Amino acid sequence: xxxxxxxxxxxxxxxxxxxxxxxxxxxxxxxxxxxxxxxxxxxxxxxxxxxxxxxxxxxxxxxxxxxxxxxxxxxxxxxxxxxxxxxxxxxxxxxxxxxxxxxxxxxxxxxxxxxxxxxxxxxxxxxxxxxxxxxxxxxxxxxxxxxxxxxxxxxxxxxxxxxxxxxxxxxxxxxxxxxxxxxxxxxxxxxxxxxxxxxxxxxxxxxxxxxxxxxxxxxxxxxxxxxxxxxxxxxxxxxxxxxxxxxxxxxxxxxxxxxxxxxxxxxxxxxxxxxxxxxxxxxxxxxxxxxxxxxxxxxxxxxxxxxxxxxxxxxxxxxxxxxxxxxxxxxxxxxxxxxxxxxx
Numbered sequence: 001x002x003x004x005x006x007x008x009x010x011x012x013x014x015x016x017x018x019x020x021x022x023x024x025x026x027x028x029x030x031x032x033x034x035x036x037x038x039x040x041x042x043x044x045x046x047x048x049x050x051x052x053x054x055x056x057x058x059x060x061x062x063x064x065x066x067x068x069x070x071x072x073x074x075x076x077x078x079x080x081x082x083x084x085x086x087x088x089x090x091x092x093x094x095x096x097x098x099x100x101x102x103x104x105x106x107x108x109x110x111x112x113x114x115x116x117x118x119x120x121x122x123x124x125x126x127x128x129x130x131x132x133x134x135x136x137x138x139x140x141x142x143x144x145x146x147x148x149x150x151x152x153x154x155x156x157x158x159x160x161x162x163x164x165x166x167x168x169x170x171x172x173x174x175x176x177x178x179x180x181x182x183x184x185x186x187x188x189x190x191x192x193x194x195x196x197x198x199x200x201x202x203x204x205x206x207x208x209x210x211x212x213x214x215x216x217x218x219x220x221x222x223x224x225x226x227x228x229x230x231x232x233x234x235x236x237x238x239x240x241x242x243x244x245x246x247x248x249x250x251x252x253x254x255x256x257x258x259x260x261x262x263x264x265x266x267x268x269x270x271x272x273x274x275x276x277x278x279x280x281x282x283x284x285x286x287x288x289x290x291x292x293x294x295x296x297x298x299x300x301x302x303x304x305x306x307x308x309x310x311x312x313x314x315x316x317x318x319x320x321x322x323x324x325x326x327x328x329x330x331x332x333x334x335x336x337x338x339x340x341x342x343x344x
Contacts, residue, residue, distance in 0.1 A: 024068045031078040031087070034065055040079045040088055041214050041237060041252075045096035047071065052097060071100075085296035086237035092211055095193055096165065098149045131159035132197045133178035136324035140172025140188070164194045168215065175324040180206060182222035182232070185322040190215020190252075199224050208232045218249040218319045220266070220326060230275065238297040239278050246272025249316045258293035260315050261285075262307065267326070276301045291315075 021035050034040040034054065043054035043065070052070035056063040070076065076090025088096075135142075135158040142154040147163040154166075160176055168174055168190045175185045180199040186192055191213040199206035206224035212234060221243045225232040230242035236252035238259045247264040265271050265288040273286040281300030283292055289312065290304040307315075 020064045020066050022066045022068060025070045025073055025077055027073060029073070029077040030075075031080050032067060033080045033082060033084065035082050036063065036065070037083070038081050038086065039063070039065065040081055041086060045093060045098070047097045047100055052093065081237075085298070087297045088213070088237060092193065092213075095163070096213075098145070099147070131161055131179075132194070133160040133176050134158070135160065135174060136177045136183075137173070137175035137185075137322055139174075139322070141169040142172050142174045143167050160194065162194060162196060165191065166194065167191045173319070173322040175322045177324050177327055178208070178222060180208065180222040180224045181327050182208065182219060182224065183324045183326060184210065184219040185217060185319055185324070186212070187216035187317065187319050187322065190217065192217065197224070199227075206231055209235070211235045212250070212252045213237065214252045216249070216251045216316050216319050218247075218264075218316065218323050219243075220247045220323065221245050221272070222326075225272075239276050239294050239301065242275040242277065244273040244275070246274060248274060249312070249319060251315060258295045260291060260293050262289060262291040262312055262315070263304075264288065264312075276304075 023032055023034075025032060039056075040054065042057065044057050046053040046055065048066070050069050050072045052067040054065040054067070071094070076094055078090050079088040079093055080086070135154045135156055138154050138156060144152045144154050144158065144160065145165040145167070146152065146161060152158065154174055160178070166174060166186055168186055168188055170189050173185065173187050175183065177183050178197055180197065192215070193211040193213070195209035195211055197208040199208075201223065204227055206227045208224045208231070210233070217234075219234070221232055225243045225245045229244055232243040234241040234243065234248075234250070236250070236259050239261065241248065241250070241261060247266050248261065249264055250261040251259060253259050261274070261276050263271065263274055263285045271286065271288045273284060276283045276285065276292055276294070278294065278297050278301065280298055283301040283304055285292065285304050287306060289306050291307045291312070292301045292304040294301045
């Protein structure tokens with residue numbers, strides 16, 4: 001049973017205030033409802049021993065929520081917004097909270113082993129020292145938090161790794177080119193986690209997974225999406241987008257606003273397909289400018305509608321200008337193709 005109380009009197013360690021709300025996790029909790037509307041989507045996450053601290057990022061605010069005994073649970077509870085419509089999965093909450101000891105990776109073993117993909121735990125040995133992409137465009141202040149808790153300000157050419165948390169400040173944006181030629185843009189006041197990206201061109205196999213907590217985003221899928229249906233996935237707190245080779249714009253919105261996803265035509269005029277799904281249902285979109293607006297993780301995505309360009313611009317702003325162009329084919333690849341043709 002979850003117990004909610006409040007802390008009164010002196011502060012109880014880092015981040016605790018006299019007005020902190022306190023929830024106590026126990027083994028019977030599959031999820032916890034976090035007070036204060038969409039606070040769980042916007043808050044900073046921090047480990048305090050066995051406890052999880054959610055704190056307001058605003059410097060003049062002392063609003064916070066403490067979830068006691070959160071990290072001692074065998075299965076970390078999901079965190080819901082106060083109206084129950086949006087979800088931060090337990091493994092994502094653990095990732096956002098960072099390592100138990102800065103500079104180390106021990107927190108991954110428990111929390112990420114619970115992931116249905118097991119992405120970071122199973123891929124970490126491959127990720128050590130091996131980047132999976134590069135920052136191509138930056139406007140304003142954007143930060144990457146590594147798996148060991150190290151915080152790096154992004155600039156053009158900054159390397160990107162599996163497990164990075166990408167955060168953009170107000171008025172800021174970032175465009176990333178990944179090793180499989182996927183390009184991804186995140187707009188202002190956004191936050192996302194790069195869960196996984198593995199690609200083997202020789203075997204034509206791969207998998208990529210991105211988790212957008214908040215913000216406007218856009219992407220053009222690369223080689224991984226061509227290896228199989230839903231080999232590339234993008235999650236928000238209310239939906240999962242299974243990508244089947246295409247260009248997409250989306251918005252992970254705060255509580256009370258719908259999460260939007262729009263299928264866009266590719267640069268060559270072609271149109272791919274995506275499957276937008278959650279616990280209640282799935283919609284497959286395969287027509288240019290089809291859009292669905294989903295307000296809850298537990299309500300099926302509605303039938304998509306085709307929007308005019310003016311509405312798409314209103315939904316996503318200038319995110320398309322942040323999206324890096326697709327990389328040019330490598331000369332070596334072209335030479336290999338030519339050689340194969342001659343041998344054939």
